[in-house]
Amino acid sequence: MEGIVYIRLRHSVQVKSESIVTLGQLAQIIAPEAVLSGLKSISIHQVTPSDKNIVVIDVMTVINRITDYHPHLDIQTIGPAQSIIEVIYEKKKVSLPLFIGVWMLLFIGAAMAIMNFHEDVSMRQVHQTLYHFVTGDEDPHPLLFQIPYSFGLGLGMILFFNHIFRKRLNEEPSPLEVEMFNYQQDLDQYVIMHENKESMKRLDDN
Structure with a gap:
């Protein structure tokens, strides 16, 4: 057992179009120092034009991504079970x-x-x-x-x-x-x- 990881999904996250949303952006993490930086850099979602303005990420998706990289971690979730990714596009200047x-x-x-x-x-x-x-x-x-x-x-x-x-x-x-x-x-x-x-x-x- 590598250790216990506590994850709390943020209620909402604002990102730019076609960016990669990492676990560090999506959630607050408490984990052993040896794996903390690696956990924060895990890619959770790639924003695409088909996503439009809003993407909902479920905590089960997050756990699945973490276990792909660290299958022996004990993951404990706290707080909301979903996080909303709001895609921010460049605003057009108002005439x-x-x-x-x-x-x-x-x-x-x-x-x-x-x-x-x-x-x-x-x-x-x-x-x-x-x-x-x-x-x-x-x-x-x-x-x-x-x-x-x-x-x-x-x-x-x-x-x-x-x-x-x-x-x-x-x-x-x-x-x-x-x-x-x-x-x-x-x-x-x-x-x-x-x-x-x-x-x-x-x-x-x-």
């Missing part, structure tokens, strides 16, 4: 007219949504009523409330999303980041269940 067009579309759409909401809840009438309560006068355009409210609305959105452009205000995740994390978890689970060929058995399989 300036397209960027401006999308930005304007989002800006106008968000502005229309806010204005329609304010119209539905009669926000102007609310401001007029508040102005009358505070000052005792009638004003069809109570800018004393409308201007601070407009600035407060923008500040509230910044605090809610916890970002100013790319700068994070604090370490607490925003609700949008939490929702994106939950979506990514569900997406990864779907990929593992439907793209992992090792976990699928059909009637016509041998």
Whole structure:
């Protein structure tokens, strides 16, 4: 017996197209020093164009590859049974007219949504009523409330999303980041269940 090897597959790994994914990239390894460097260099998967964007590697495939090189090792697995390989292709540069067009579309759409909401809840009438309560006068355009409210609305959105452009205000995740994390978890689970060929058995399989 050469020794005990502990392997923990990473949840996901990002690699470039047509690259070779090694065990050292795919997993965390605890092993005797004599075999550790050799284990890390074991090739697990060769990325090909047919793989497209995502490849799921099962832990049984990893164990099989290790035993090809070190048949006498005692392999102990910890953590997830699958690892997702995300193939990253070179991104095409976005044209300036397209960027401006999308930005304007989002800006106008968000502005229309806010204005329609304010119209539905009669926000102007609310401001007029508040102005009358505070000052005792009638004003069809109570800018004393409308201007601070407009600035407060923008500040509230910044605090809610916890970002100013790319700068994070604090370490607490925003609700949008939490929702994106939950979506990514569900997406990864779907990929593992439907793209992992090792976990699928059909009637016509041998």
